[in-house]
Amino acid sequence: MTPKPMLSTTCPYCGVGCGVRAPAGGGAAVQGDQQHPANHGKLCVKGSSLHETLVPEGRLLYPQVRGQRVTWDSAIGQVAGAIREAVATHGPGSVAFYLSGQMLTEDYYVANKLAKGFIGTPHVDTNSRLCMSSAVAAHKRAFGEDVVPGCYEDLELADLLVLTGSNTAWNHPILYQRMKAANRAGRKVVVIDPRATATTELADLHLKLRPGTDSLLFNGLLVWLADQQAVDHAYLAAHCDGFEDALALARSHAPSLAQVAAACDLAVADLRRFYEWFAATPRTVTLFSQGINQSVAGTDKGNAIINCHLATGRVGKPGASPFSITGQPNAMGGREVGGLANTLAAHRDYEDPADRALVADFWGVPQVAEGPGYKAVDLFEAVHRGDIKVLWIIATNPAVSLPDSARVREALARCPTVIVSDCSVQSDTVQQADILLPAAGWGEKDGTVTNSERRVSRQRAFLPLPAEVRPDWWALAHVGQALGYGAAFTYDGPAAIFREHARLSACNSGTHRCFDLSGLQGLSDDEYHDLGPVQWPVTRQAPAGTTRLFGDGRFATLSGRARLVPVAWIPPQQQPDAQWPLVVNSGRVRDQWHTMTRTGSAPRLLQHRSEPFIEVHPADAAPRGLEAGALATLQREGQSYTGRVIVTDQQRPGEVFVPIHWNGQFASAGLASSLMGPVTDPVSGQPESKHGIASLQGFPARWHARLLQRREAPRRWQAGYWTRVPLQHCDSWWLADTDRKDWAAVLTDWLGGEPTLMMADPAQQRFRAARLLNGRLQAVVMVETDAALLPDTDWLDECFAEPRLSSAQRRMLLAGRRADQPDVGAMVCSCFQVGEKQIQQAIAEGACSVDALGEQLRCGTNCGSCLPEIKGLLLSARSVA
Numbered sequence: 066m067t068p069k070p071m072l073s074t075t076c077p078y079c080g081v082g083c084g085v086r087a088p089a090g091g092g093a094a095v096q097g098d099q100q101h102p103a104n105h106g107k108l109c110v111k112g113s114s115l116h117e118t119l120v121p122e123g124r125l126l127y128p129q130v131r132g133q134r135v136t137w138d139s140a141i142g143q144v145a146g147a148i149r150e151a152v153a154t155h156g157p158g159s160v161a162f163y164l165s166g167q168m169l170t171e172d173y174y175v176a177n178k179l180a181k182g183f184i185g186t187p188h189v190d191t192n193s194r195l196c197m198s199s200a201v202a203a204h205k206r207a208f209g210e211d212v213v214p215g216c217y218e219d220l221e222l223a224d225l226l227v228l229t230g231s232n233t234a235w236n237h238p239i240l241y242q243r244m245k246a247a248n249r250a251g252r253k254v255v256v257i258d259p260r261a262t263a264t265t266e267l268a269d270l271h272l273k274l275r276p277g278t279d280s281l282l283f284n285g286l287l288v289w290l291a292d293q294q295a296v297d298h299a300y301l302a303a304h305c306d307g308f309e310d311a312l313a314l315a316r317s318h319a320p321s322l323a324q325v326a327a328a329c330d331l332a333v334a335d336l337r338r339f340y341e342w343f344a345a346t347p348r349t350v351t352l353f354s355q356g357i358n359q360s361v362a363g364t365d366k367g368n369a370i371i372n373c374h375l376a377t378g379r380v381g382k383p384g385a386s387p388f389s390i391t392g393q394p395n396a397m398g399g400r401e402v403g404g405l406a407n408t409l410a411a412h413r414d415y416e417d418p419a420d421r422a423l424v425a426d427f428w429g430v431p432q433v434a435e436g437p438g439y440k441a442v443d444l445f446e447a448v449h450r451g452d453i454k455v456l457w458i459i460a461t462n463p464a465v466s467l468p469d470s471a472r473v474r475e476a477l478a479r480c481p482t483v484i485v486s487d488c489s490v491q492s493d494t495v496q497q498a499d500i501l502l503p504a505a506g507w508g509e510k511d512g513t514v515t516n517s518e519r520r521v522s523r524q525r526a527f528l529p530l531p532a533e534v535r536p537d538w539w540a541l542a543h544v545g546q547a548l549g550y551g552a553a554f555t556y557d558g559p560a561a562i563f564r565e566h567a568r569l570s571a572c573n574s575g576t577h578r579c580f581d582l583s584g585l586q587g588l589s590d591d592e593y594h595d596l597g598p599v600q601w602p603v604t605r606q607a608p609a610g611t612t613r614l615f616g617d618g619r620f621a622t623l624s625g626r627a628r629l630v631p632v633a634w635i636p637p638q639q640q641p642d643a644q645w646p647l648v649v650n651s652g653r654v655r656d657q658w659h660t661m662t663r664t665g666s667a668p669r670l671l672q673h674r675s676e677p678f679i680e681v682h683p684a685d686a687a688p689r690g691l692e693a694g695a696l697a698t699l700q701r702e703g704q705s706y707t708g709r710v711i712v713t714d715q716q717r718p719g720e721v722f723v724p725i726h727w728n729g730q731f732a733s734a735g736l737a738s739s740l741m742g743p744v745t746d747p748v749s750g751q752p753e754s755k756h757g758i759a760s761l762q763g764f765p766a767r768w769h770a771r772l773l774q775r776r777e778a779p780r781r782w783q784a785g786y787w788t789r790v791p792l793q794h795c796d797s798w799w800l801a802d803t804d805r806k807d808w809a810a811v812l813t814d815w816l817g818g819e820p821t822l823m824m825a826d827p828a829q830q831r832f833r834a835a836r837l838l839n840g841r842l843q844a845v846v847m848v849e850t851d852a853a854l855l856p857d858t859d860w861l862d863e864c865f866a867e868p869r870l871s872s873a874q875r876r877m878l879l880a881g882r883r884a885d886q887p888d889v890g891a892m893v894c895s896c897f898q899v900g901e902k903q904i905q906q907a908i909a910e911g912a913c914s915v916d917a918l919g920e921q922l923r924c925g926t927n928c929g930s931c932l933p934e935i936k937g938l939l940l941s942a943r944s945v946a
């Protein structure tokens with residue numbers, strides 16, 4: 066067979082923005098793009114599993130209105146009708162858009178133009194509010210514009226790398242691999258995070274600080290730098306304002322090293338070491354992410370970091386810069402087009418009437434909506450109040466990702482018209498939509514994204530549009546036309562939209578602003594098709610793009626000077642008390658992406674973590690009688706989260722960690738956001754998603770079950786706890802509850818009919834049962850009183866692919882064990898399918914290093930994201946020995 070021709074495109078997951086080679090027409094594995102400067106051919110496990118997520122199951126394929134399939138003409142007519150009526154009756158402010166950093170720049174541009182320019186509503190916000198808005202605000206306050214000054218190479222060049230509030234090993238794995246490969250004698254890595262993570266593996270120093278105290282830590286650093294004469298006064302005098310004020314306020318909050326250490330709950334010696342390294346290392350990069358942004362003081366934390374970089378003149382220089390890493394593939398593109406409620410297209414300021422006039426002129430409208438509009442949390446509150454009559458949600462799942470999710474769901478239920486554009490039906494938000502628009506997904510859509518280092522890359526379509534799926538820009542433009550804005554929305558494709566976006570950005574040429582794509586405004590369709598990765602600004606003077614900004618000390622303010630912002634210390638708003646004694650931290654796991662609409666359909670990606678979990682410190686587990694592997698429930702204000710307990714001293718006492726991924730499509734009660742209050746940063750409006758509070762108790766299950774079932778008939782189960790784990794040929798359900806059951810009836814119900822095979826020990830509450838139809842397996846169930854007694858059942862998956870089960874297979878089914886293959890344990894290396902037990906065995910047999918294990922089992926030799934876990938297994942084997 067001749068290999069399929071490969072096309073270059075970009076990974077749709079994290080903000081690293083890796084180049085991917087994908088087979089035209091699909092049907093084969095993706096590869097890393099050797100030519101792409103972000104990843105040079107490497108992909109992490111999510112990237113290399115992309116083709117496994119391109120499955121028809123769960124796709125949204127046709128427009129629907131209130132549950133009925135309709136034509137696109139009808140759907141667009143009804144969307145336009147709802148908007149027209151709301152505007153006529155309640156004014157344009159009754160229409161709102163909630164967008165996403167997973168839209169392409171072209172889609173985003175059209176949405177923003179339609180809403181702010183033509184419908185005239187300022188209420189356009191995006192999930193980037195939950196993600197990057199504190200960094201955006203910090204950049205604007207310090208630099209005058211939302212600009213990341215550095216580039217990935219700086220993370221390699223730095224002699225001191227500070228990673229704060231970031232688990233790069235899992236969340237930006239390819240960048241982490243680059244940082245790791247750049248390690249050399251004399252280079253230091255400091256990780257600042259209240260928990261130990263896969264990333265702390267790389268750390269020479271891990272500051273396991275009290276959550277929410279980062280601005281104190283960096284204020285303390287500013288004071289230290291001043292006191293140790295490590296401030297670059299010449300740089301400050303030439304390029305910055307505000308140093309004295311920032312220092313004075315810092316001093317009032319962080320007067321001495323000892324006081325800072327006590328407040329941050331760190332050893333004085335550790336803190337001093339960090340401060341000394343920072344003071345002594347000109348080539349320092351501070352990379353920050355959600356542990357900084359998702360906080361009631363997120364903007365201040367960002368500025369506290371940037372203050373230290375300005376005070377030492379370390380901005381935009383090789384190996385020396387603050388670096389806000391973006392999460393979503395196009396978080397940056399959304400910021401360029403002005404997707405946030407308080408920003409205008411092309412980095413223009415919403416508050417400035419001249420900027421508004423400039424954009425209105427460009428779009429050919431009398432005026433753009435007067436902003437700013439509602440920020441995400443306030444937007445959904447306005448929906449709840451009834452002020453918003455039409456809400457169009459594109460490429461995001463707010464019922465899962467916004468804090469206080471019960472209230473968000475109430476708001477959606479109250480809103481007269483909720484329009485949702487999505488690719489998947491497996492989303493809690495889609496389930497609440499009135500009008501559903503089927504969107505093109507990765508592989509089908511065509512346009513550009515901008516990664517964390519300002520690099521614009523093409524996503525190219527290599528698959529045909531299935532059924533009636535259409536790109537988001539197409540749906541938006543057609544609604545624009547149906548509303549009578551014809552000429553402004555007659556794009557014939559993404560290239561035309563990109564040219565318009567680049568032309569608008571040219572208004573920044575020759576001004577103090579940096580965002581400028583004027584060098585790309587004249588691209589022909591073919592040139593756009595072939596456009597290679599390039600970092601903005603791209604201008605006539607810099608046609609090949611710009612690697613770094615601000616290195617010459619000229620910033621994007623009118624005066625050209627940067628600002629040090631005085632930062633007061635604001636503690637997290639929700640503090641634990643007697644009723645809710647634990648702090649709830651939330652974040653990501655290595656192999657899942659957000660609300661699992663895509664990664665949840667790749668069985669390989671569910672092997673690393675299969676169900677919702679709660680990481681608990683031994684000191685919090687013991688008094689509650691919680692053991693590893695038990696189920697437990699976190700509760701806050703009538704909301705609860707049930708997950709599997711992981712007892713670990715990676716947590717600090719009094720704090721638990723939960724993953725953000727599970728939701729109503731995958732678990733009975735696995736919604737992290739239900740434990741978060743609607744608390745936001747007063748400057749950026751970003752929710753404090755890292756600091757909820759809750760109580761914790763065991764889930765007193767009387768029985769535990771695994772039910773594997775053909776996927777034809779998805780069901781919800783009446784069980785206090787359930788999780789769905791899709792396998793290749795069936796769905797696996799993990800169930801548990803506190804009640805007694807009439808097992809004969811329940812097994813028949815679960816199996817969808819009388820069991821064909823059965824092994825029962827009712828006295829012990831142990832059951833194995835299966836149902837076959839003409840010899841073909843339909844469902845199989847196993848019940849035990851103790852979860853630890855349940856055998857690993859994933860191997861049964863293959864039995865569902867068999868047209869007829871052999872008698873040996875039937876025996877194995879009831880024994881619960883595959884006779885011919887050992888149980889490999891929890892999956893560690895997803896790339897080569899190497900389990901924990903295999904690694905432990907190899908270690909026991911003498912493999913004593915990561916390299917030896919890699920040679921023997923291949924584990925960790927592809928993307929490397931499991932290397933920290935492999936090291937952990939080596940370490941724990943050593944400590945036992």
Ligand SMILES: Nc1nc2c(c(=O)[nH]1)N[C@H]1C(S)=C(S)[C@@H](COP(=O)(O)OP(=O)(O)OC[C@H]3O[C@@H](n4cnc5c(=O)[nH]c(N)nc54)[C@H](O)[C@@H]3O)O[C@H]1N2
Nearest residue numbers: 230231232236276277354355356392393652653655658659
């Ligand atoms: N596998 C995977 N990768 C992803 C994603 C995904 O869903 N899955 N999502 C992408 C997106 S959109 C984003 S935004 C990024 C996010 O990437 P990260 O920011 O790395 O992700 P998180 O796991 O949410 O949080 C990072 C760390 O912040 C720590 N933290 C909590 N509170 C504090 C605090 O007060 N101070 C400090 N210093 N740290 C604290 C947490 O313990 C956690 O380890 O990941 C991107 N990459």
Ligand SMILES: Nc1nc2c(c(=O)[nH]1)N[C@H]1C(S)=C(S)[C@@H](COP(=O)(O)OP(=O)(O)OC[C@H]3O[C@@H](n4cnc5c(=O)[nH]c(N)nc54)[C@H](O)[C@@H]3O)O[C@H]1N2
Nearest residue numbers: 195196460461462466486487488489504651659660662754
């Ligand atoms: N507690 C807590 N909450 C958090 C966070 C946290 O750390 N803790 N992190 C926050 C952060 S940083 C983020 S970024 C958010 C992410 O949260 P969300 O944005 O809500 O999560 P996703 O699952 O990425 O949702 C994207 C949706 O868009 C669909 N989709 C994908 N591609 C396309 C497309 O091209 N077009 C259309 N129309 N649809 C598409 C997907 O199927 C999916 O339903 O969560 C935030 N919420």
Ligand code: SF4
Nearest residue numbers: 076078079083109112
């Ligand atoms: S590091 Fe991010 S962009 Fe690169 S392959 Fe992995 S998920 Fe995709």
Ligand SMILES: [Mo]
Nearest residue numbers: 195196392393
């Ligand atoms: Mo994000």
